[in-house]
Amino acid sequence: MNKRKILSVLGRILLTEAGLMLPSLLIALIYGDGDAIYFLATIAVTALVGVLLTRIKSHDAKLSSRDGYTLVAYSWIIISLIGAVPLYLTGEFRSIFAAIFEMVSGFTTTGASVLAMPENLPHGVLFWRSFSHWIGGMGVLVFVLMIIPMKNDNSMHLIRAEMPGPTAGKLVPRMKRTSMILYGIYAAMTFLLAVLLLCGGLDIFDSLCLAFGTAGTGGFALSASGIAGYNSAYVEVVLSIFMLLFGINFNVYYLLLLRRFKDALKSEEMRVFLIVVFLATAGITVNIATNIANTATSLREAFFQVTSIVSTTGYATVDFNFWPEFSKHTLVLLMVMGGCAGSTAGGLKVSRVIMLVKSFFAEIRYIVNPKSVQVVRLEYKYVDTATLNSTRTYAATYLLLICFSTLFLSLDSLNLTTNLTAVLSCLNNIGPGLDLVGPMANFGVYSDLMLFFLSILMLIGRLEIFPMFLLFSRSAHDK
Amino acid sequence: MRKKNKINIHIIGAGEIGKALAKQMVNDGCSVTVVDTDGKILETLSTRLDVFTFQGNGASYTTLMEVNAGDADIFIAVTDSDELNILSCLTAHLLGAKHTVARVRDVDYARQSAFYRNHLGLSLTINPELAAAREISRLLRFPYATRVEIFAKGRAELVEMTLPTTSPLCGKTLIEITQGMGLNLLICAVARGEEVFIPKGQSTLAAGDILYLTGAPNAFHKAFKQLDMPTTPVHTALIAGAGRVAHYLTELLHHEGVNVTVVERSRDLAVEFCRNVPECSVMNDDAITYFDSMSDADITHTDAFISLTENDEFNMVAAMYAKSLNIRKVIARLGADSKLKGIQKGDALRVVSHENAAVDWIMGYVRSLMNAEAKDAVESLYLLMDGKIEFIEFRVTEKNAHLRKPLREWHMRPDTLIACIIRGNKTIMPRGDDVILPGDSVLIATINQQIIQLEDVFESTWEAGVRV
Numbered sequence: 014m015n016k017r018k019i020l021s022v023l024g025r026i027l028l029t030e031a032g033l034m035l036p037s038l039l040i041a042l043i044y045g046d047g048d049a050i051y052f053l054a055t056i057a058v059t060a061l062v063g064v065l066l067t068r069i070k071s072h073d074a075k076l077s078s079r080d081g082y083t084l085v086a087y088s089w090i091i092i093s094l095i096g097a098v099p100l101y102l103t104g105e106f107r108s109i110f111a112a113i114f115e116m117v118s119g120f121t122t123t124g125a126s127v128l129a130m131p132e133n134l135p136h137g138v139l140f141w142r143s144f145s146h147w148i149g150g151m152g153v154l155v156f157v158l159m160i161i162p163m164k165n166d167n168s169m170h171l172i173r174a175e176m177p178g179p180t181a182g183k184l185v186p187r188m189k190r191t192s193m194i195l196y197g198i199y200a201a202m203t204f205l206l207a208v209l210l211l212c213g214g215l216d217i218f219d220s221l222c223l224a225f226g227t228a229g230t231g232g233f234a235l236s237a238s239g240i241a242g243y244n245s246a247y248v249e250v251v252l253s254i255f256m257l258l259f260g261i262n263f264n265v266y267y268l269l270l271l272r273r274f275k276d277a278l279k280s281e282e283m284r285v286f287l288i289v290v291f292l293a294t295a296g297i298t299v300n301i302a303t304n305i306a307n308t309a310t311s312l313r314e315a316f317f318q319v320t321s322i323v324s325t326t327g328y329a330t331v332d333f334n335f336w337p338e339f340s341k342h343t344l345v346l347l348m349v350m351g352g353c354a355g356s357t358a359g360g361l362k363v364s365r366v367i368m369l370v371k372s373f374f375a376e377i378r379y380i381v382n383p384k385s386v387q388v389v390r391l392e393y394k395y396v397d398t399a400t401l402n403s404t405r406t407y408a409a410t411y412l413l414l415i416c417f418s419t420l421f422l423s424l425d426s427l428n429l430t431t432n433l434t435a436v437l438s439c440l441n442n443i444g445p446g447l448d449l450v451g452p453m454a455n456f457g458v459y460s461d462l463m464l465f466f467l468s469i470l471m472l473i474g475r476l477e478i479f480p481m482f483l484l485f486s487r488s489a490h491d492k
Numbered sequence: 493m494r495k496k497n498k499i500n501i502h503i504i505g506a507g508e509i510g511k512a513l514a515k516q517m518v519n520d521g522c523s524v525t526v527v528d529t530d531g532k533i534l535e536t537l538s539t540r541l542d543v544f545t546f547q548g549n550g551a552s553y554t555t556l557m558e559v560n561a562g563d564a565d566i567f568i569a570v571t572d573s574d575e576l577n578i579l580s581c582l583t584a585h586l587l588g589a590k591h592t593v594a595r596v597r598d599v600d601y602a603r604q605s606a607f608y609r610n611h612l613g614l615s616l617t618i619n620p621e622l623a624a625a626r627e628i629s630r631l632l633r634f635p636y637a638t639r640v641e642i643f644a645k646g647r648a649e650l651v652e653m654t655l656p657t658t659s660p661l662c663g664k665t666l667i668e669i670t671q672g673m674g675l676n677l678l679i680c681a682v683a684r685g686e687e688v689f690i691p692k693g694q695s696t697l698a699a700g701d702i703l704y705l706t707g708a709p710n711a712f713h714k715a716f717k718q719l720d721m722p723t724t725p726v727h728t729a730l731i732a733g734a735g736r737v738a739h740y741l742t743e744l745l746h747h748e749g750v751n752v753t754v755v756e757r758s759r760d761l762a763v764e765f766c767r768n769v770p771e772c773s774v775m776n777d778d779a780i781t782y783f784d785s786m787s788d789a790d791i792t793h794t795d796a797f798i799s800l801t802e803n804d805e806f807n808m809v810a811a812m813y814a815k816s817l818n819i820r821k822v823i824a825r826l827g828a829d830s831k832l833k834g835i836q837k838g839d840a841l842r843v844v845s846h847e848n849a850a851v852d853w854i855m856g857y858v859r860s861l862m863n864a865e866a867k868d869a870v871e872s873l874y875l876l877m878d879g880k881i882e883f884i885e886f887r888v889t890e891k892n893a894h895l896r897k898p899l900r901e902w903h904m905r906p907d908t909l910i911a912c913i914i915r916g917n918k919t920i921m922p923r924g925d926d927v928i929l930p931g932d933s934v935l936i937a938t939i940n941q942q943i944i945q946l947e948d949v950f951e952s953t954w955e956a957g958v959r960v
Contacts, residue, residue, distance in 0.1 A: 382775070384782065385775050385776070386765075386774040386775065386776050387766070388766045390770060395766075
């Protein structure tokens with residue numbers, strides 16, 4: 014393991030994070046809520062340590078695949094810990110674990126909060142919380158690779174570990190340029206959303222924070238009432254549409270930019286994703302229509318919740334805890350599926366679900382005719398055996414993780430619905446669950462130990478399981 | 493051509509196709525240069541044929557300079573390597589060769605023949621495997637046909653079939669057939685034993701005759717039904733061997749709505765094939781073993797079996813086995829010079845060779861190039877019965893002397909026949925009152941082999957014209 018190189022890259026990441034805190038510092042200064050000093054202190058210390066770490070010279074610039082994975086895991090832990098400092102300093106959090114939970118929830122774009130009244134936080138911290146969604150959505154290292162020149166180009170390992178989805182690819186030959194294109198699309202769409210929200214009558218601060226939360230598919234609300242508090246059908250529809258858009262693979266947008274419309278629309282994953290959203294919306298609309306007089310309202314509410322959950326954002330306009338069982342069950346299923354690979358959404362990813370379903374049918378055909386050769390295809394190309402195996406392993410590990418995490422949470426003596434949906438919500442980076450962790454409730458019901466555990470679970474979910482477990486394996490730290 | 497200056501032809505690669513091409517072209521009176529890396533093959537070739545041989549790498553600039561490839565009227569690269577063929581054609585093209593023909597058979601390259609033609613200066617890319625696959629798919633459409641060729645982009649078809657003993661056509665004269673049965677097909681040529689002739693009105697057909705019929709594609713279905721020859725279409729086909737021919741054939745058959753199953757012995761090849769060709773199911777098994785593992789119902793439901801493995805002997809045995817299981821349509825692929833054809837009894841199996849398909853294809857092209865200066869352009873040319881019968885498709889131009897003159901006033905050679913006239917989308921079975929117009933395609937059948945332009949069809953005025 015190339016420790017010196019990893020430390021020096023971590024130094025750069027610290028410097029980047031210090032830089033990323035500057036907008037929050039600015040907001041804090043503008044609003045003068047008294048949180049500017051927290052940011053100033055954090056930035057100063059982080060930058061100092063960062064500069065010291067970047068001083069470390071490494072003889073060997075190479076990063077192996079193993080180094081890449083460990084580096085990604087460490088970076089995410091460290092940025093979350095540092096990001097939690099200003100939050101903890103506000104004194105609104107009951108313990109450092111609660112603050113860490115909140116920050117991990119921010120960076121992993123989960124959007125689960127321990128606060129009952131987020132509006133009590135100073136504006137700078139509120140902004141930082143939402144901004145962390147935006148950074149975490151596309152990936153911290155993707156960002157670092159974009160702004161900091163890396164002499165050595167083993168950077169693909171880093172991207173592979175950080176990008177959501179079964180496989181990671183480049184759009185253009187240079188990694189740096191790929192990151193820039195991705196962030197360019199991401200920033201442009203975020204900007205567009207913020208402008209649209211501004212037109213809806215929201216103030217600049219709320220528009221920006223909501224746009225960050227939507228773009229990263231995070232979902233931190235700025236007040237206890239969530240999106241319902243704005244009481245605007247326009248805002249809800251705009252957010253629904255953008256949540257859906259951010260749940261789609263960014264390669265599709267790149268193809269659209271290149272004017273390859275046919276190729277973009279051909280994306281199998283996107284089609285399946287949209288079909289699922291359509292079916293779920295239709296089902297829930299009908300299911301909740303009995304309670305709501307107006308069909309348009311039930312359609313709007315169903316569409317908002319479906320896009321919010323399937324894109325793993327987790328904004329809420331209604332307390333779906335009180336919805337009929339079928340609707341709640343549908344939402345839980347959507348939680349598991351999540352968005353498309355290569356988007357900012359979490360979950361199992363649509364492409365993995367497609368592969369798993371197809372390999373199920375392939376297996377059935379194989380049993381019917383043992384001599385036949387079966388191949389699983391995705392996006393009109395066959396999936397190689399290695400990817401298929403890793404997808405199956407991923408799915409199995411994912412299921413085991415859910416089972417054992419739920420079991421572990423049960424030590425806090427809450428009910429099964431709460432524990433199971435809390436695990437699903439954290440592992441898939443969604444935000445709200447059901448029952449005691451429902452959209453209008455918060456994760457404050459859990460003890461500090463469980464909050465810490467759920468924080469780890471969120472990181473495991475965001476980095477797609479394997480990198481975090483690598484940290485626990487001794488071989489990852491061997492020479 | 494015999495009547496003109498010698499045409500200069502360069503052939504790179506003295507494989508099956510190269511040798512066959514050289515032989516045909518020497519017979520046509522061209523001066524042929526053959527380049528290959530294998531000295532022994534060249535030595536045998538130069539003793540057997542009147543060609544110039546040169547040992548060297550056909551893609552290298554020095555070699556091509558040495559054999560004067562720039563002077564070639566037609567430059568043909570038919571080595572085993574696609575890349576080498578393309579490169580040597582490119583080089584020859586830049587050196588000044590007039591027409592270049594490359595054998596390109598890789599599936600990945602095959603889709604880009606238009607690009608090669610338009611941007612790399614290759615006049616023609618030929619794909620023997622694709623040619624063979626097309627031939628097979630046409631054979632499958634006509635259960636009784638031993639060979640099917642298409643003319644004028646599919647608006648007319650030429651079918652070769654053996655007359656079965658049960659056919660109502662046996663013992664009838666052509667007049668009886670045309671008048672009595674109202675067939676909208678033309679019997680252009682008949683092969684009886686070694687003898688090939690163009691039938692006249694009084695000619696009688698006998699069982700075992702090989703008939704050459706032309707007509708519109710839909711006319712065949714109707715005619716076969718009338719003649720009590722079932723034309724049940726193929727719904728499911730089994731292919732042995734996952735090679736390139738199988739790849740093209742699967743795509744063609746899938747397009748026609750046929751369910752295709754491919755059996756391949758090698759696991760790796762089977763997986764590879766399954767990945768590249770999504771349109772079929774692939775089994776990893778030996779074809780013969782697979783037959784044994786099939787249920788009776790499965791076998792009854794299999795309409796066709798095509799054996800396309802690399803191994804001629806296996807193809808023959810598998811095909812015969814399939815025939816013994818009563819699979820209706822059985823086709824085997826054999827090498828060009830394989831004598832295995834002879835071991836079958838009767839004509840239960842059809843045999844296809846991709847080398848022959850390629851040679852026919854190139855010869856058609858070369859012949860049409862040779863005649864490019866003639867008044868009426870040759871569109872395509874087919875040699876049947878080992879070259880005893882030729883079918884030539886001409887495109888009629890304004891210059892033709894017989895425009896708008898009814899056919900009954902034409903004076904044609906006795907060994908020649910106008911088989912078909914294609915005007916726009918219409919296929920005309922020529923009768924005495926029909927005329928030809930500029931832009932028509934005319935299909936001529938001849939056993940004379942002296943036809944190089946449409947004018948050659950006509951005899952001097954004192955000789956009697958012959959019409960069927």
